[in-house]
Amino acid sequence: MNNLSIGQLASAAGVTVETLRFYEKQGLLSKPQRTDSGYRQYPPDSIKRVRFIQHAKQVGFTLNDIGELLALRQDQNTACADIKSRAIRKIEEVDQKIRELERIRDALQRMAQKCSGAGALSDCPILEELDDQEENNG
Known part of the structure; x- marks a missing residue:
């Protein structure tokens, strides 16, 4: 799958373009590469990430919590118990x-x-x- 424009990502993930820009400013969504003409180009796995953020919000996690969950997900030393303890809190x-x-x-x-x-x-x-x-x- 090719990279996605901000509009394509918003549509595929079920959010607005403004939401994507906000997530980007909050560090929840990586700054995308840009075309020569300045258009954002998101990798296809961004859809999954945005849906993760949305679902985590729906179950009550704050944006700060979500940022921590995303960081923990990337940390090889994170155990499932670490995530469970956050859910229990x-x-x-x-x-x-x-x-x-x-x-x-x-x-x-x-x-x-x-x-x-x-x-x-x-x-x-x-x-x-x-x-x-x-x-x-x-």
């Missing part, structure tokens, strides 16, 4: 976010249950509780 981060979101949902449900939705704005129990929290934290 990401699971722990996700679990923490879930607990935080559950706490937020519970607080909002409690406030919404206190409010009948009727009456004057000055008597709104949701606003009163938010004011009370501000006083307790301030």
Whole structure:
């Protein structure tokens, strides 16, 4: 397969040209060779790399995490256990976010249950509780 233009790579990988330029600036995608007229020419394996980046983002890895995973992938001393430990850390981060979101949902449900939705704005129990929290934290 021949080298790909930035548009061809974007189309094949299912991303935008701007996304590819961003990945390039972030160091996630190697700077491609250029034609004499200045057009980027990506090797065919770039499609796989961009899809890897996209999939890693979908499962919660940050761009920094992804950069580290890509670097580890190139390191001959990296073991599968190294990658697994990063996945386990990401699971722990996700679990923490879930607990935080559950706490937020519970607080909002409690406030919404206190409010009948009727009456004057000055008597709104949701606003009163938010004011009370501000006083307790301030």
